Amino acid sequence: MAVSTTDTYSGPYEANGSTVEFPFTFKAASASELRVFVLADGAETDVFPSQYTVTLTPSGGTVLFGSAPSGGDLYIESAPTFEQPITFSSGQAYRPETVNEANDRAAIRDLALKSRLDRAPVVPVGGGDALGRYPIVNADGTWGFSVGSGGGGAGTHAWASIKATEEGQTQFDFSAAPEAMLEGLVDPRVSINGANIGNDDGEVAYIWNNPVLTITDDNIHVDDVVTIITGVSFDQGIVDRRNILGLSDPSAADTVGSKYPLSMAAARAVGDRLSDRMPSIWDFYRPELGDTLDDWSPQMNRAAQTDHDIYFPTARRPQGYDLLSPVTQNAGGQMYYGDPTGTGPGNGTEFNIPATFPLGGNGVIIVPPNTAERGCGLADISFRFFQPDTYNRANLIQYPPALYARNVARMQLKGRVTVYLGWEGFDLQGNNGGLDIDTLRMGCFSRGLIMDGAFDKTNVNTIELWPYGCGAVTESQALYSIYSDGVAIGLELGRVDGFSAKTIKTFRQRIITRNATFDQPGTDGFGTIGELHLDGTYGRLEMGGGKLAVGSWYATTGAGDDFFVKQTGGTLALGACAFALGPGTDTGQALFQVEDGNFSYVGGGIFEAVARQGELFKQTGGDALWFGGNIRSGLNQVRTKAFFEVHGGRCTLKNPRFIDPGTGSGLCVKVTNDEWHDIEINATLTRGFEIPAAGGSGTYKFGSTVQAPVL
Structure with missing residues (x-):
């Protein structure tokens, strides 16, 4: 048969x-x-x-x-x-x-x-994903492979699985799991049929009450495999997540799994083995020492003692890692690595700073002064501060800076690093030469990035100043209205030698340069910006010191009391302008104000919507050069102010082109002081000009059909 x-x-x-x-x-x-x-x-x-x-x-x-x-x-x-x-x-x-x-x-x-x-472990053809891995038994009796070799026994206690026996089953009793695995276990990772589930903000997917796991929904089906996972893999060895700390303690040798028996001559000290790998912050989580999942400051301070880079997995804590007290990073070149695809506005692994955080300290993350060849830093980390929902700036919590790293050489900010809803972002004053920034994103209410005193190069790919975490970009949002009220400084540069930035973007926050105040007061720095975006009201540049060259830029504003550039010192060289959109209001300030220092604008560009009673350019001191540009003031605009006014200093103005003649008494140029000016305009249309009697000591050439009386 x-x-x-x-x-x-x-x-x-x-x-x-x-x-x-x-x-x-x-x-x-x-x-x-x-x-x-x-x-x-x-x-x-x-x-x-x-x-x-x-x-x-x-x-x-x-x-x-x-x-x-x-x-x-x-x-x-x-x-x-x-x-x-x-x-x-x-x-x-x-x-x-x-x-x-x-x-x-x-x-x-x-x-x-x-x-x-x-029911036996079978290696795929060519090794596949099983290469160098440890065989495990799945809940359905089949075999799989896990990272590690299983030496030392820790890997066998890495997880336990239960198959659902009824539709909608919500409770799973893991009391049959190995005792060593369950002991002290307070927050296992949970998966269903191999797919991880997590407790996100506002939504609880599971509750762990050792040894019983409760799934909060009823979508479980018969034969679904529910797994709890603990233990952390380190290359070719699985390490019990409770036993990483105390590596200098001899007892650690008995509790950490290794691919070599510890009695063999080939065995290496635990600390030596870990020096080859990047631990996770979970390796320093010690419930028996009083650690909780509500505060990761103790674990981070403990990790700083190991001199290793530390990884903060988003999958284990999608809601982020809460910090209730300051953390000191190891000064020997320690990096904090997050995941680049986080859940918050910053997209990185989040550090949450609650309202209870001490306000009197230097910072949330503190890096001691050092000159380590391999700099300290952050990678794909976001700092999330908690603020009251208020329209009143005085009601904000004035947290210490997210990062306090003064006199720290060769610091690295890799991937996307973000600070939002903080009072101050990063305090990098002192000799922080050698700083490298990939993408730094700031959304603070007082100051974002502060640098002053760096004697060496600073390399920046992108800095973005934006109201991260403030809700929709609309005036009806309370915190957004404070962010964009013109008080906050997104970027403040004192002395920074060799500042080199590819792109800096500010939305409705100020950029300030000045001479040094932190170290060697009065000295200035120098640098270049490839692209500068001055976007929105109060998104402007206030030049008070230093030497700065900008390759290309654009600017917009929507308020008559705003401006694009104000210079009170230093040297500023602006290249080609994509466009500069003024407020289009009746009244307004000059969009470019030169009170002192050396200013130059050389290039094309379109300047439009200048306020009817506001200047495009106004000089009261210093030395200024302006070459080119198309001036569009709005069709038939009735103006009462000149586009260019010079009341002090020396000015060289060459060939701005006026597109619309407009009406009213507004002039193309008005010069009131008698200095060595050199002004030449061949396209004033019908707009007039004023110069000192007999031209003073300057040289003037106008191509216009209507000339206003001289003084």
Whole structure:
């Protein structure tokens, strides 16, 4: 008869002490080719054949006990012999039943072997993902592979799984998991059918009450595999997440898993092994020392003692890591690494700073002064501060800076680093030469990035000043209205030698340059900006010191009391302007104001919507050069102010082009002081000009059809 089923065992049957008859649904070649055993407490115990009789059917059979078994689960398994008793002789009659028996025996053996192989670890062709990994048993009895070798025993306690037995099951009792795994376990990682689930802000996916896991929804189906995971992988060894700390303690050698037995001569000290790898902050989580998931400051301060870079996985804490007290980073070149795809506005792993954080300290993360060749820093980390929902600036919490790193050489800000809803962002005053920034994003209410005193190069890819976390960009949002009220300084530069930035973007926050005040007061720095975006009202540049060259730029504003550039000192060179959009109001300040220092604008660009009673450019001191530009004031605008006014200093003005003649008494140029000015305009249209009587000491050339009276 054909073998019509691929089953090789039947069960489990409850050995309840009263049931004596148990069926099986696979074909057995004989009554002696069965194995009956009881599984209890994880151990298998064979039942002697003398305790039962077997009745066979063409597709299975029945096991009948003389005395009902009790305790555990009973299984009946195919156990075929591998002997071959059938022989054929030449010339004998063809007997189909004998041939069928031989074929059936071969199929039964094949199925038994296949069943064993299905429960064995099988490496994919070429190694695949199993290369260098540790075999594990999944909840459904199949094998998988985990990072590590399993040496030291820690890996075997890395996780436990339970299969759901009913639809909508919500509670899973893991009391059968190894005791060493459950001891002190307060927040395991949880997965369903291999997909991780997490407790996000405002939504709880599961509750862990050791050893019972409660899933908060009822979408579990029969045979779904629910897994709790603990332990942390380190390259070729799995380390119990509770035992990383205290590496200098001799007892650590007994509690940390390794691919080498610690008794072997090849074994290395735990600290030496970890020096090759990047630990996770979870490796320093010690509930037995009083650690909680509500404050990660102790773990971070503990990690600073190891001189290792530290990884903060978002998957383990999608809601972020709360910091209730200051953290000191190791000055020997320690980096904090987050994940680049976080859940908050910053997109990195979040550090949450609550309203209870001490306000009198230097910062949230404090880096001691150092000159380490491999600089300290952050990568894909976001700082989230908590503020009251208020329109009143005085009601804001004035937190210390997110990062306080004075006199720290070669600091690195990798990936996207963000600060939002803070009072101050990063205080990098002192000799912070060698600073490298990928993308730094600031959304603070007082000052974002402060640098002063750097004697060496600073390399910046992108700085973005934006109201992260303030809600929609609309005046109806309370915190947004404070962010954009013109008080906050997004970027403040004192002395920074060799400042080199590819792109700086500010939205509605000020950029200030000045001479040094932190160290060697009065000295100035120098640098370049490839692209400068002065976007929105109060998104402006206030130049008070230093030497700065800007390759290309644009500017917009929507308020008459605002301006694009105000210079009171230093040297500023502006390149080509994409466009500069004024407020378009009746009244307004000059959009460019030069009171002192050296100013130059050389390039094309469009300047439009200048206020009717406001200047485009106004000089009261210093030395200024302006070459080119298309001046668009609005169709038939009635002006009362000149576009260019010079009341002091020296000015060279060459060939701005006026597009619309407009009406009113507004002039193209008005000069009131008698100094060595050099002014030439060939396209004034009908706009007039005023210069000192007889031209004073300057040189003037105008191409216009209407000339206003001279003074």
